[in-house]
Amino acid sequence: MELLLERDTIAPAAASGGERGDWTIDQQWDRYTAQEHLVWKTLYERQASMLAGRACDAFLAGMRALSIGSSGIPDFRRLSELLIRQTGWQVVAVPGLVPDEVFFEHLAKRQFPAGQFIRKPEQLDYLQEPDVFHDVFGHVPLLTNPVIADYLQAYGVAALQAKERGVLALLARVYWYTIEFGLVEQKDGLRLYGAGIVSSYAESLFALDSASPNRIRFRLPRVMQTDYRIDDFQETYFVIRDLDELLALAHTDFAPLYAQVRGLEALQPRAVLPDDVLLNAGTGTYHRARI
Template structure:
């Protein structure tokens, strides 16, 4: 009997040898002209519903970046056109990759202000959840924030720090900083908490869960606390860390992480939903979603 469940396609590193491109830096041509009408329509569906949801949820930097870039509902953006605008503002460019890439390749791109974006787009049955980052996650979620000078400098510094962390064997600690900022970060603004993390901004359901649901914790950002905290890769986050201002990320770009790695490695690991007496609690979550009462 033929299965009615669509086969999951793997891309880039997740596809093994079949996903490795010819170039050592894992870049490929975007092949913009090869996108089908169906693929552009999937982009349109994702773009329109997310654009309708994010006003009052996304931070000012995200909104401003989106307005200034050639990103719209009608078609998947052309990386060359995106890069021309980014280069003028923050010196970044978008390079196409087949999917996930090796850590050292990813860090080298970031360290040189190249943002590797997945070239493929999810299929229609994957609108709400995709295991691998695709062009919608990478371009809609990440690229508008690269128009902000603070984020532009911070992500470049992360790329340089990632190469060092991998050599020191503490990459998991630094990866948590990226996860809880660039991917799933919240920031205070005059109107309330706002989204700046791409994993939230590109997700219809998590954009609601992160700000509105009673289940997750929302804690003030503390670097060492974040470095000790595991995260979820298969579901909504149990805890979101909140910056008082995006400019706080500039401090992280200048820190010598070596002493931090030593201190953090000597302390116990924290689970995603833990709340400590020393935490600056903005919202203490009920935990109901992750303990059986699935909400959103």
């Protein structure tokens, strides 16, 4: 399985701040080795072969629109040219995880910071920080969707404000349970849209097929109160009715919610509340077996 660190952790490679003041660097696409392109090809073919009928329609449409394929690591310049025409977004290269405010400032400007490096062949199923495969394969296809494009920009603006107010942890949970590990309902069943799931072979199976996790209807205050796992599969997945539900979040006044949730005790990832709408009451067997 693929593990990702929390957003506020800075990788050693990013400690210098990048080549420019905004922490961006040149992707240097022509310097990728044949082995690095082969790692991309291996990861791509493994994921693409099993996402039909699992990933949401918008994600699959984004893959087609950007012509992301198995031939090798995509060139950010070409991706940005296509994205600018569709939703005004760009992909900018960064050397690793960057400080919160830098990440959010880029989102607020419709720039998605993507790791420039790719994992080693022995790291196909385990990685502590997001690489180019997670960021580009997992995140970028949905940036072609106007709803996600607007939601992610609005999130960047809201996160900068939340950091100033000292409540960023509450909003970070929203990002985690939507953009990273969200599920969405379609007419033909539950589908994946979170990048942390669609870029991980094992979690793509676990999130939809396993009886172990809870699958609970998304409610914003509930999600803001709920801790999450960074070391394993999620114990709970929150399900939105459609992607337009995220657009409503983009226009939400968070200040009253911060006041409502800030003083409450954080809920454990596996918690189920009496007023939760349970689509699946998880058995919890997977995580109990790992204790």
